[in-house]
Amino acid sequence: MDSHPPSGSSAQPSVLHIFGEYGDILFGTIFAALTYYFHLTGHTYLSTLSGAIAIGAFSITVSEIAEILAERLEEPYASFVLTFSAVAVEIILLYMIVLESLHTPSALETVKGGIISAVIVDMNVLLGLAVFIGGLSYKEQEHNEDTSSTYTTILLVASSSLLVPSIINYTDNSRGLFDASVAIAIVLVLFYVAIFIFQTRTHSHFFKATAKSRLFRIKKHRDEAEEEEDDDYFFDRLGNVWNFIAIFGFIFFIGMLAEVFATDGMKIATEMGISTGLAGLLIAIIAVSPEILTAIKAARDDEIQRVVNIAMGASTVSIMLTVPVLMGLAYLNGITLTLDFNAFQIGALILTIVLAWKTTDDGETNYFEGISHLMFFVSYAIIATLYH
Numbered sequence: 001m002d003s004h005p006p007s008g009s010s011a012q013p014s015v016l017h018i019f020g021e022y023g024d025i026l027f028g029t030i031f032a033a034l035t036y037y038f039h040l041t042g043h044t045y046l047s048t049l050s051g052a053i054a055i056g057a058f059s060i061t062v063s064e065i066a067e068i069l070a071e072r073l074e075e076p077y078a079s080f081v082l083t084f085s086a087v088a089v090e091i092i093l094l095y096m097i098v099l100e101s102l103h104t105p106s107a108l109e110t111v112k113g114g115i116i117s118a119v120i121v122d123m124n125v126l127l128g129l130a131v132f133i134g135g136l137s138y139k140e141q142e143h144n145e146d147t148s149s150t151y152t153t154i155l156l157v158a159s160s161s162l163l164v165p166s167i168i169n170y171t172d173n174s175r176g177l178f179d180a181s182v183a184i185a186i187v188l189v190l191f192y193v194a195i196f197i198f199q200t201r202t203h204s205h206f207f208k209a210t211a212k213s214r215l216f217r218i219k220k221h222r223d224e225a226e227e228e229e230d231d232d233y234f235f236d237r238l239g240n241v242w243n244f245i246a247i248f249g250f251i252f253f254i255g256m257l258a259e260v261f262a263t264d265g266m267k268i269a270t271e272m273g274i275s276t277g278l279a280g281l282l283i284a285i286i287a288v289s290p291e292i293l294t295a296i297k298a299a300r301d302d303e304i305q306r307v308v309n310i311a312m313g314a315s316t317v318s319i320m321l322t323v324p325v326l327m328g329l330a331y332l333n334g335i336t337l338t339l340d341f342n343a344f345q346i347g348a349l350i351l352t353i354v355l356a357w358k359t360t361d362d363g364e365t366n367y368f369e370g371i372s373h374l375m376f377f378v379s380y381a382i383i384a385t386l387y388h
Contacts, residue, residue, distance in 0.1 A: 021233050024064070028057035032253065035260055044264040051261035055254050056289055059089050062250050063290030065235050065243050072240065082294060083314040085247055090118050090287040091322055092255045096262035097283070098330050098337065104266050106276060108337060113280025113384070115322060116345040119155075119315040120380055121281070121288045123352045126295050127311040128373030131359075134299030134307070135367025141304035144208060145363030151312035152357040154195055158319045159349045161187060165339040166346060181339040185324040192320040208305070277344075277384035288314070304365060312356070344387055348380050 031054035038047035066085040073081065094114050101107035134141050165180045235243055269279045291310055298306040323339065330337035341349075355376055359369040 024057045024060040028054050028061065028253075031057065032257055035257055039260045039264060044267050047260060048264045048268055051257050051264070052286055055089070055093070055257050055261060056286055058250050058254050058257075059086070059287070059290040060293065062086075062089065062247055062254075063294050065247050065250075067294055068235055069240060069243055080313070082291065082310050083317050085251075086288065086291045086314055087317045087322060088251050089254055089290075090114075090284070090318065091325055092251065093258050093262070093283050093287055094322070094326055095329050096255075096258040097266065098326060098335060099259075099333060100262050100266045101335055102333075104270060106270070107266055108335075109276035110266070110269070110279045110283070111326065111337065112339075112341055113277045113345065114283045115280075115318065115326070116341060116349055117277075117281040117284035117384070118288060118318045118322070119349060120352055120377065121284045122291070122311050122315045122318065123356050124373040124377035124380070125285070126288060126292045126314075127307065127356065128370045128377065129292060130295040130299035130307040130311070130370070131304070131365045132367045132370025132374065133296055134302065134304055135365065135370055137300060138302055140364045140366050141299070141302060142364055143305040143308050143360070145361060146203075147305065147308050148312065148356070148360035148363075150198075150203075151308075151316060152353055152360070154191075154316055155312065155319070155353045156350070156357075158188060158191065158316070159346070159353060162319075162323075162339055162341055162349075163346060166341050166343075168340075177338050177340055178336060181327065181337075184339055185327050188320045189324050192316075195316070195320075275385060275387060277387050278381075281381060281384050308360060344383060348383075352376065 031050045035047050035051040035054055038044075038050060062085050063082070066081045069081045094111050097107050097111050097114065101111075131141070161184050164184055165177055168177050168180045235246060238246065265279075268274070269276075291314060295307045295310050298304070298310075327337050327339075355373065359365065359372060
C-alpha cells in the first residue's frame with residue numbers, strides 16, 4: 001500500500017506552511033526595501049509607515065528566536081533573553097530619535113516620552129491583554145507572588161529616583177539638573193547590578209513558577225505534543241550561539257531602518273504638530289509589539305508566570321538600563337539628555353506600578369484585572385495625545 005500522498009496534493013499546504021513560518025522575514029524584507037525607496041524619493045509619510053511595519057516584522061523575528069532560546073534556558077534567564085532582545089530594539093529606536101535632536105530640539109522630549117511609555121505599554125497593554133485573554137480561558141491563573149512583589153518594589157524605587165532630577169528642574173540651577181541626572185543614572189546601574197545578583201544567584205526561586213501552578217501540567221502536555229511533531233523551523237535547528245548571532249543580525253537591520261524612521265518620522269511629527277507624548281507612545285508600541293504577541297501566547301498556554309516576568313522584567317530594564325545607555329550615547333554625540341520628566345509622565349508611571357502591585361500581589365490574576373490595566377492605558381493614551 002502506497003503511504004505517500006498523491007503528487008501535488010501537499011504543494012499548497014507546503015507554501016502556506018513556509019509563509020506562516022517565515023512571513024515576518026518576508027514582510028520585513030519587502031517593507032524595508034519600500035522604506036528606502038520612499039525615503040530616497042521624498043515620500044516621508046510612506047517611508048515612515050513602511051519603516052514601522054518593517055521594524056515590527058523584524059522585531060517579531062527577533063522575538064521568535066529569543067523565545068526559542070528562552071525555551072532552552074531556565075528562569076530567570078529565559079525571560080532575560082526575551083526582555084533584553086526587546087529592550088535592544090527600544091534603545092535603537094530612541095537613540096535614533098536622540099540623534100534627530102541635533103536638528104529638532106523637541107526630539108528629546110519625544111525620547112523621554114518613549115522611555116516612560118515603554119513601561120506604560122509593558123505594564124498595561126502587554127500585561128493587561130495577556131491577563132485578559134488568559135482569564136477568558138482560565139477562571140484564575142496563578143504565578144509566584146514573590147515575583148510581582150519584588151518587581152513592583154524595584155520599579156517603585158526606580159521610578160521614585162526619577163523624581164530627583166524632575167524636582168531640581170523647578171529650580172534655576174541648570175547645571176544641577178544635569179549633574180543630578182548623571183548621578184541618578186549611575187545609581188540606577190548600580191541598583192540593577194544588585195538586582196541581577198538577586199535574580200540569578202541568591203533568590204532565583206522568586207522568579208520561577210510555583211509548584212501549585214498549572215504551568216507544569218500544561219507544559220508537560222505541550223512538550224509531549226511537540227515531540228510528536230516534525231518542527232522544521234530553521235532557527236529551531238540552530239545552536240544557541242548561532243541564534244544569538246541571528247538576533248544581533250536582525251537588530252542591526254532594525255537599526256538601519258530606525259535611522260530612516262526617526263528622520264522622516266520627526267519631520268511628520270513637526271509638520272502635523274503631534275505631541276511628544278503621543279510620538280513617544282507610538283515608538284513604544286512598535287518596540288513592545290513582539291513582546292505582546294509572546295505574552296498573549298504564553299497566557300493562552302496558562303504560562304502567566306512568563307507573562308509577569310516579561311512585563312515587569314522589561315519595565316525594570318527599560319528604566320534601569322535604557323536611561324543610562326541613552327544618556328551615555330547622547331553625551332558621546334555632544335547631546336545633553338537630562339531626566340527631567342514632567343509631572344504627567346512620573347505620575348502615570350507611579351500609578352501604573354501601584355496598579356500592577358494591586359492586581360498581582362496575591363499570586364492570582366483574572367480577566368477583570370486585565371481590563372483594569374487596559375482601561376488605565378486608554379486614559380493615558382488620551383492624555384498623551386492632548387498633553388503638550
